[in-house]
Amino acid sequence: DIQMTQSPSSLSASVGDRVTITCRASQSISTYLNWYQQKPGKAPKPLIYAASSLQSGVPSRFSGSGSGTEFTLTISSLQPEDFATYYCQQSYNTPRTFGPGTKVDI
Amino acid sequence: QLQLQESGPGLVKPSETLSLTCTVSGGSVSSNDHYWGWIRQPPGKGLEWIGFMYYSGSTYYNWSLKRRVTISVDTSKNHFSLDLSSVTAADTAFYYCTRHVFLPMEARHVDSWGQGILVTVSS
Numbered sequence: 624d625i626q627m628t629q630s631p632s633s634l635s636a637s638v639g640d641r642v643t644i645t646c647r648a649s650q651s652i653s654t655y656l657n658w659y660q661q662k663p664g665k666a667p668k669p670l671i672y673a674a675s676s677l678q679s680g681v682p683s684r685f686s687g688s689g690s691g692t693e694f695t696l697t698i699s700s701l702q703p704e705d706f707a708t709y710y711c712q713q714s715y716n717t718p719r720t721f722g723p724g725t726k727v728d729i
Numbered sequence: 730q731l732q733l734q735e736s737g738p739g740l741v742k743p744s745e746t747l748s749l750t751c752t753v754s755g756g757s758v759s760s761n762d763h764y765w766g767w768i769r770q771p772p773g774k775g776l777e778w779i780g781f782m783y784y785s786g787s788t789y790y791n792w793s794l795k796r797r798v799t800i801s802v803d804t805s806k807n808h809f810s811l812d813l814s815s816v817t818a819a820d821t822a823f824y825y826c827t828r829h830v831f832l833p834m835e836a837r838h839v840d841s842w843g844q845g846i847l848v849t850v851s852s
Contacts, residue, residue, distance in 0.1 A: 624792075657838040659776075666825055666845050667776065672838035710776055714837035718791040719778040 629722035642698040644725045646711035655715035731756040733843035747813040751826030764829040765809045769822040
């Protein structure tokens, strides 16, 4: 199985801050990397797929980059509704695996 | 707009089979471009992919659950199901039904999630 790691596991930030989350894969996954946002009590929501493609309806302050084994999710200017947990997921092969999550709070 | 809705018992006894159904509206389980599957999340923990299925019958399961899990699709009812046998307390989790993009390949991801259903395994 491909192991996914994320750093940091949690971070505290303020509205307007630029936030970067890193995701690493245990082997090369090309750009088969996706990001999801989950708020408490809710299902995850897709943000970015194929490492850098923005899901329809997602604000442009979210962006993704990377290929191979290292990827980043960037929120250019953190908004109050962005406080949540973020997960990366590889879709290179099965089983699809997720990172452990990064909690972004105030 | 696609909607996915899980249904099934919220409480299952140890050693029994957990059975859930996902009703699809606003889309078709016979889509050529999508897999239909399940992801679970123990309370307060991370996400675990259970597996998915193509409407033609191809199935892909998490090897850690493979001997216990079955995903099936009913095109006549436009729904799909999960059966997980011999459950233990470790199977207590929120279970999400999901749609996975199959084509184009480079865009493979989960593009739609149900609201989730909590299933507790307890006697």
